[in-house]
Amino acid sequence: MIVVFDVGNSEITIGIFNAGELLSHWRLTTAPPRTADELALLIRSIAGPELASPGGAQGSAICSVVPAITPMLAEACEMCFGRKPIMIDARAKLPIKLDVEEPFTVGADRIANTLAASRIYRKDAVVVDLGTATTYDCITADGTFLGGVIQPGIMISADTLFRRTAQLPATDIVPPKKVIARRTDECIRAGVLYGAVDSIDGIVRRIKKEWPGKKHPIVIATGGMAETIRPHSAELELVDPFLTLKGIRLGFELLS
Incomplete structure (x- = not known):
């Protein structure tokens, strides 16, 4: 084990x-x-x-x-x-290529995601990791990390809203019944959730426009908020909530 x-x-x-x-x-x-x-x-x-x-x-x-x-x-x-x-980090001798200007600054989680996506799915992929930050990892089928995008995570955005406003209550981020809400907590949920969904879909579409080659990559969601966001997104195709853990396991097997 x-x-x-x-x-x-x-x-x-x-x-x-x-x-x-x-x-x-x-x-x-x-x-x-x-x-x-x-x-x-x-x-x-x-x-x-x-x-x-x-x-x-x-x-x-x-x-x-x-x-x-x-x-x-x-x-x-x-x-x-x-x-x-x-x-498992950017200095580990893994069968991936970091095709970016500062390879040693690539986060360890993005290394694990690159290894897992290329080894498990064997297709060009965008991994959208919904954690404290929302990261977009652009990965080719042969395990080349092309770079990506980093933006504030969903919960960071919500926490900032709660802390910087005097009269808006903290609330759980769960899907609202509809976008046009009639309660303050529902308004917050609609804004945070659908704002995140539309941001994710918009960035993924921009990534696809810049993608090298003719075939579009598959889009994989992972991280703590992946299963909450996926049903509302037009661009997220798969949810693999433990993709990073799988990449760490693969790294162990390759390096030990």
Whole structure:
């Protein structure tokens, strides 16, 4: 078995794979600073003492966009699994090409998405990752990362609206019944959700116009908000909520 960690700005997603299949997954908040000992206790409580012990798992892998947490998590993994974790980032010797001006600045999550999309779907693809930021990863079938787009995520936009306005209440972002809303909370939901949907569809259409070659890429949604947004989007074709975890697992297998 393999234990993989996707460390995002808001959440840490943990996945356990066996023979290529995702058996279990959990989400933890990223925000509280934790020591390696605290993280090791969390890993043992989630994975179980048999798996989270030296020899219990084949190993672990980390994909992190939060440098302040990465060393503590790596130490915790070594404590639990008896060996250093595989690190998935722009410096990893993976069978992908970063065809951008500053390759070492490409986020680790985008590396994992590039590997997963090219290996699993084997088609040109745009991966729309709906996390703290919404990122658009432009990937060719042979595993070349062409670049993409980064914009504020849906929840960042909503949080900014709530914090910067005196009389607008915080509300859950769930699909409203209709666009023309008659309650303030419904107005907010309509604005945040449909504003995000139309922004995503518009950017994807612009990407397709610039795409090299005649065939349009497939558009894959992943991340925490993917399944909420997909039914309202004209451009998102597939939802693969654990694409990043799958990429980390593939990276582990290629590098270990």
